[in-house]
Amino acid sequence: MDPCPIAQEPQLVQAPAAIDPCPITEKPQLVEKPAAIVPSPIAQEPDNDIPAPGNQFAEFAAGCFWGVELAFQRIPGVTETEVGYTHGISHNPTYEDVCTNTTNHAEVVRVQYDPNECTYETLLDLFWSRHDPTTLNRQGKLVGAQYRSGIYFYTAEQEKLARESLENEQKKLEKKIVTEILPAKKFYKAEEYHQHYLAKGGRYGNAQSPAKSCKDPIRCYG
Numbered sequence: 001m002d003p004c005p006i007a008q009e010p011q012l013v014q015a016p017a018a019i020d021p022c023p024i025t026e027k028p029q030l031v032e033k034p035a036a037i038v039p040s041p042i043a044q045e046p047d048n049d050i051p052a053p054g055n056q057f058a059e060f061a062a063g064c065f066w067g068v069e070l071a072f073q074r075i076p077g078v079t080e081t082e083v084g085y086t087h088g089i090s091h092n093p094t095y096e097d098v099c100t101n102t103t104n105h106a107e108v109v110r111v112q113y114d115p116n117e118c119t120y121e122t123l124l125d126l127f128w129s130r131h132d133p134t135t136l137n138r139q140g141k142l143v144g145a146q147y148r149s150g151i152y153f154y155t156a157e158q159e160k161l162a163r164e165s166l167e168n169e170q171k172k173l174e175k176k177i178v179t180e181i182l183p184a185k186k187f188y189k190a191e192e193y194h195q196h197y198l199a200k201g202g203r204y205g206n207a208q209s210p211a212k213s214c215k216d217p218i219r220c221y222g
């Protein structure tokens with residue numbers, strides 16, 4: 001049985017994309033004793049990290065970052081992926097902080113890609129196909145601001161392409177798209193165990209292939 005039933009399907013006019021966007025059926029994210037969350041202006045700074053020579057950054061929020069990362073790993077021309085947190089109020093958040101749903105961080109995948117091998121439009125196409133951009137702060141049964149839909153751009157060109165693609169995507173959907181399109185802010189890399197989580201085996205030790213162009217369906221947990 002599919003461990004990842006979709007709670008709410010996007011209302012597509014056209015045929016839906018084949019990839020399961022990773023909605024889950026787990027306990028609520030809230031931890032019992034949230035750490036004190038201290039707002040910091042540092043979290044609002046732009047992402048000033050530098051990609052590898054010849055590469056560019058792109059960043060997306062589309063629900064649980066595990067499955068989103070594996071999908072991006074498989075794209076030819078994507079040279080690196082990292083999962084992390086961004087656009088929240090606090091500096092150096094932990095996963096537990098984010099799961100209190102009080103820090104407003106989004107779970108994101110920061111992609112490095114070689115623009116000679118892969119276009120930003122290719123990344124945008126995958127982004128839209130991976131999730132339901134019409135549900136505010138939720139993907140399926142995963143609820144909370146960390147699961148919101150967002151495109152965080154690094155250049156004016158990326159912003160333009162992102163906005164155009166949203167308009168184009170909206171034509172295919174009856175419900176309103178709620179995806180935020182904002183400049184990339186400080187990126188907080190998530191804990192090591194979250195990195196390449198599904199490729200490493202996920203929750204059940206069933207590694208899923210990150211091979212380029214692999215079309216195997218992505219299971220949320222492993």
Ligand SMILES: C[S@](=O)CC[C@H](N)C(=O)O
Pocket residue numbers: 024026029064065066107142
């Ligand atoms: C990195 S995700 O938000 C994980 C989602 C899910 N609630 C879980 O804990 O398995």
